[in-house]
Amino acid sequence: MITNAWFHRIKAAQRDLIRLVGGIERAAQVSSISKSHIGRMxxxxxxxxxxxxxxxxxxxxxGVPVVTSAMAELNGRRLSDPESERVVEQCVVAAYSDMVRKAGDLISGGAVAISDMVVTPAEATKMDRDAAELEAGLGELRRALAGVKARGGQRLGLSVVGSGR
Structure with a gap:
């Protein structure tokens, strides 16, 4: 069954894509579509x-298939990333802390939005943006963890003060 929820998911992906390329003006330049048309999108x-x-x-x-991924998701599919086949050199601590910050944004924003038992369209849009950022953060964390597993582990370079290490 198709509902209009698909429309809001695609619109959110469009907004994310426009933001990722640098905003409305840059999206207009890249796509050869007028700024007012991009603004409507x-x-x-x-x-x-x-x-x-x-x-x-x-x-x-x-370089990010934001709308394509949303379309696949709406059809119960997901895209595979050929880059994930390669070990991605990334700091686990940075990826983890960024993901936790993004989760905190979603949790705190969601708590505020539902505190009055009414979620407005603006609140839903903000929560959706936070969820998209968290989703991207989870992907980065998973790539970092895959790299750690591929290397057989990783010393994080942190030590407890007074531990003698």
């Missing part, structure tokens, strides 16, 4: 959806 309540050529151009520019 960026507006959560406007029914304007991106044409496929714009999605392709913008995703190619930023």
């Amino acid at each position: 960026n507006n959560a309540t406007d029914p304007e959806l991106m044409p496929l050529h714009a999605v392709y151009a913008l995703e190619s520019e930023c």
Whole structure:
């Protein structure tokens, strides 16, 4: 069953994509679509959806398949990342702390939004943005952890003061 929830998911992905390429003006330059048209695509309540050529151009520019991933997700699928086959050199501590911060943003924002037992469209939009950032943060953490496993472990370079190490 298709509901209009798909529309809000795609609109959120469009907004994320526009932000990732540098905003409305940059998205207009990359896609060869007018700034006002891109602005409508960026507006959560406007029914304007991106044409496929714009999605392709913008995703190619930023290197993140935001809208394509959302479309796959809506169909019960997910994209595979050929980069995940390679060991990604990334600091586990940085990825973990960033993910925890993003989770905190979602949790605290969500708590405020539901405290009055009413979630407004603006609150839902903010929570969705926080959830998207958390989702990206989880992906970074998982890549960092995969790198640790591939290397057989990793000393994090931290020590307890007075531990003698």
